Amino acid sequence: MNISLASEFPLWADYGPVEDAPAPVIGDPAMPLVSVVTPSLNQGRYLRATIESVLSQGYPNLEYIVIDGGSADESLGVLRDYAGEPRMRWLSGPDRGQSDAINKGWARCRGQILAWLNSDDTYLPGAIAGQVRELLSAPEAGAVYADAQYTDADGRPLTRLYGRPYSPAALLRLEIPAQPTVFLRRDLVSQIGPLSLVRRYSLDSDYWARAARVAPFRQAHALVATYRLHPDSKTVGQFAGFYREWLEVAESFFAEPGLPADLRAARGPVLADIYAAMANLEAGGGGRAADALRYLAYALHIGGPRPRMLKLPLALAERRLPLGLAARASELWGRLRRGGA
Numbered sequence: 278m279n280i281s282l283a284s285e286f287p288l289w290a291d292y293g294p295v296e297d298a299p300a301p302v303i304g305d306p307a308m309p310l311v312s313v314v315t316p317s318l319n320q321g322r323y324l325r326a327t328i329e330s331v332l333s334q335g336y337p338n339l340e341y342i343v344i345d346g347g348s349a350d351e352s353l354g355v356l357r358d359y360a361g362e363p364r365m366r367w368l369s370g371p372d373r374g375q376s377d378a379i380n381k382g383w384a385r386c387r388g389q390i391l392a393w394l395n396s397d398d399t400y401l402p403g404a405i406a407g408q409v410r411e412l413l414s415a416p417e418a419g420a421v422y423a424d425a426q427y428t429d430a431d432g433r434p435l436t437r438l439y440g441r442p443y444s445p446a447a448l449l450r451l452e453i454p455a456q457p458t459v460f461l462r463r464d465l466v467s468q469i470g471p472l473s474l475v476r477r478y479s480l481d482s483d484y485w486a487r488a489a490r491v492a493p494f495r496q497a498h499a500l501v502a503t504y505r506l507h508p509d510s511k512t513v514g515q516f517a518g519f520y521r522e523w524l525e526v527a528e529s530f531f532a533e534p535g536l537p538a539d540l541r542a543a544r545g546p547v548l549a550d551i552y553a554a555m556a557n558l559e560a561g562g563g564g565r566a567a568d569a570l571r572y573l574a575y576a577l578h579i580g581g582p583r584p585r586m587l588k589l590p591l592a593l594a595e596r597r598l599p600l601g602l603a604a605r606a607s608e609l610w611g612r613l614r615r616g617g618a
Contacts, residue, residue, distance in 0.1 A: 283384035288470035292384030302364050304337030309389035312340040314382030316375050317396035321351035330399035336406050344378040345369035376472040376480045389463050397505040398457040404501035408460040411497040419465035419492025422454030423501045430507035436604045439611030440496050445489045446543045449527050450550035456481040457502035479522035486530045520555050549580020560592035
């Protein structure tokens with residue numbers, strides 16, 4: 278296949294026409310072409326590690342596109358170092374945010390399987406080949422996800438983010454999937470269309486919720502990516518934006534006409550789990566204890582006791598005695614809930 282999404286599918290037409298590009302590198306015609314997009318803005322400190330993690334995969338059919346938002350740091354110098362790499366190309370210029378950058382990249386993709394990898398995350402060895410195998414073994418699945426490793430700003434391992442068994446409810450209550458582990462079929466992306474430009478914080482959760490209406494996700498039992506936590510990442514310090522959008526995504530899903538009765542009945546527990554997650558985040562060192570207790574009370578009101586609430590006392594205790602108990606408890610719970618091998 279040598280046709281971009283923007284050239285083939287009406288939902289992607291607003292991101293076309295796209296420039297001509299060299300034919301993709303195909304080392305094994307029996308395997309699908311995988312297209313990976315990295316959106317980036319002033320992430321030069323981490324960008325080379327991200328790029329190298331993609332290009333060193335060893336997967337035979339790879340198309341890699343970096344969309345830079347007009348960085349003012351060393352990013353362009355890093356990108357120019359890859360001018361002779363036939364599997365990779367890049368663009369730099371103003372965009373309308375992360376979603377727009379990913380859409381620009383995906384619109385240019387010609388692969389049968391698509392992914393995006395943020396410019397501060399990395400793939401672990403064999404990630405692409407493993408996720409492709411999982412998708413090929415499950416023709417009913419529209420996407421595959423797996424485990425990710427949290428790291429600090431310098432790449433040192435923190436806790437492991439275990440994938441849980443798939444269900445739309447698990448997806449909505451933010452248990453799955455870890456974004457850098459997700460690979461999607463081209464057919465699914467063509468039906469869903471571009472990522473929402475309205476979502477700044479939960480663009481991935483919003484997209485997964487839209488995808489869940491079309492096809493299920495498959496869980497892979499493997500560690501395939503790292504997820505870097507650092508002071509400039511949205512995940513670390515911008516709680517309020519996430520809260521608002523998490524709730525909007527869930528409410529939008531439950532308002533969909535024709536939703537099965539079992540899913541409609543899950544609204545209260547799902548929203549309770551989201552509020553419990555909000556409480557746990559506020560209970561951590563960067564939040565407000567009063568807000569944590571307020572969110573907990575609301576979660577109990579709408580959904581009753583939830584397992585996620587057990588983390589709150591540990592998180593509050595760590596304000597005075599930072600032993601990492603809350604993170605260890607989350608990792609243990611994830612391992613127990615992971616299911617399978």
